[in-house]
Amino acid sequence: MEKAKYTIGVTALNAIDNPGPGVPVIRALQEAKSFDVKIIGLSYEALEPGIYMHDIVDKSYTIPYPSTGTHHLMNRLREIHDIEKLDVIIPNFDAELFSFIKLEPDLKKMGIHLFMPTIEQYEERQKVNLPEFGEKYNIKVPKSEAIFSLDKMPELEEDFKWPILVKGKFYEASVAHNFEQVNIAFNRISSKWGLPIIIQEFIHGTEFNVTGLGDGKGNTIAAVPIRKQYITDSGKGWGGIAVTDKKLLEITDRFISSTKWRGGFELELMKDNKGDFYMMEINPRIPAWIYLAVGVGQNIPEALVNLALGNEVKPYTKYDAGKMFVRYSWDMIVDLKEFEKISTTGEL
Amino acid sequence: MDIKKDVAVSDSGFVFYPTTGESFSVNPLGMEIIRLMKDDKSFDKITEYVVDHYNVESSTIEKDLLDFIEMLNHFSLMEDDGEG
Incomplete structure (x- = not known):
């Protein structure tokens, strides 16, 4: 045919x-x-x-x-x-x-x-809403607080331990070890991306990412976790490897089934020294390293197109671990x- | 003495742990020891093997083997470190 x-x-x-x-x-x-x-x-x-x-x-x-x-x-x-x-x-x-x-x-x-998330899904996973998101769906997230002014900082010192992360509402983050560094980061990031600025607990550990696809009914159509092996100065992965950690797949399944996520996504997670995973960010789109998912056996863009067109899509259930991507410029x-x-x- | 089941070691001494995607390099003796551990050989059996194949005292290899296991544990490659 x-x-x-x-x-x-x-x-x-x-x-x-x-x-x-x-x-x-x-x-x-x-x-x-x-x-x-x-x-x-x-x-x-x-x-x-x-x-x-x-x-x-x-x-x-x-x-x-x-x-x-x-x-x-x-x-x-x-x-x-x-x-x-x-x-x-x-x-x-x-x-x-x-x-x-x-x-x-x-x-x-x-x-x-x-084939995109709903407005509600898009809104509730916003960085400023992450604490409520974690509580609602029983997913560990770092403690964070959105602030509109630096006057709020002295109050927050009791709740946070140094260092802390100072994050923009869309992009950029800086690690700050003292108030002076918070000031600098707050002014630099807010002048570029606006307010609020998010003050977030700094989780020591290793970063993992998962890309996947939800069908909007709570089913996982695809999920591939990776660890970025090479991160550029601007924080972008320039090399990464598919991993098999079952906890990452469990968290992804829970995220999709509880939110009934519709569309592609990227989860950014941090694994602390005790082996606990914290959800750092949820990007409601396909990530730039998506070709690794294709390379290990899950063609997420293909499945997304078929879902968009109402075609039958069988969930991917396996992938080849141990394959890497190495990015290059040309x-x-x-x-x-x-x-x-x-x-x-x-x-x- | 239980090394994680999915830890893989190649003939070149390249050690790969697919759960986290981490990789390490070991020398030929380290490679042999990891393979013996994967075959469920006990600490004493591994010590005996090294003494039989290399010109080394058992007291020396016991200490080195403990150090090596401690290092594997540090890199979360041993069972019972609280990880899945």
Whole structure:
């Protein structure tokens, strides 16, 4: 029987030093066994490398930043859809997820399918809501407090032991050993990402990550835990290895079944010296290291597309432990004409 | 004396623990000792094996073997350290 061919829009083609998941998601889709794909790259900037990878992306279009308003995004997606007839979009940028979740019903009416968390799921796993999330779902989380002003710090000193983590609401974190360092981190991070700033207990230990996929009914469709082996100065994994720790899979199953998580995700966990795991963050999207999951036998983007389209999906139950990813950078030579075309017409 | 079941050691002395993804290197004697441990050999049997195959006093190997086990324990490669 001939395989179906789907036209899939993918964002986050920024395969840079802090890479977006777009390019590895596309590699996964190209290796899908259950369908063939035409890939439509959706980019925010003319210099996102994925635009120029013609064996990865069939056609690229620029789209407006979410901050310009969802109606601009919707209009642009409608224009692209008129030409390309998109079956599915996989949004991969943190900053755009909320807009796409909001647009999901309207996109569905146009025939474009998404498979994303609900607004409630998206909101309750926010960093500022992590303590309540941990309590509600019985998952260990580090003690944390969202603050809007440094005046709150003296009160918090009784509840926290030094060092502490000072975290931005979306990105960035610093370890602080004293008030002066808290001041510096608070001002630096809040000027970039706004308030509140999260003051969090520092858990000494080893970081593990899990990527997975929930079907929205409480079932785990896929789950692959890893330990990052090489972390860059900006905190990004540049090498990692699939591991078999059963506790990680138990926590993942509990997370999916109790929240009825819908869509892809990445859990960031810290294992302390006693062997206890703490949930540090829940990213409601596929991570940039997703191709390792494909490499060990779980093609999460393929399963996500099938769930989005209402196709039958059998849960993955195993993976090959001991396989690693090692990331690298690669300089492409690009004709100025291509840069000109995407910059001026918004298409390539 | 129980090394974790899924600890693997290759012919080159590369030790891999898939639960945590950690890897280590051991010398040929360390590799032999880990293999004996995986075969459920007792402390005394391993000491006997080393004395028979290497020119070393049993009192010396006993101390070194205890140090080696302590190191394996430190890296959570032995059973009963509170981990799954």
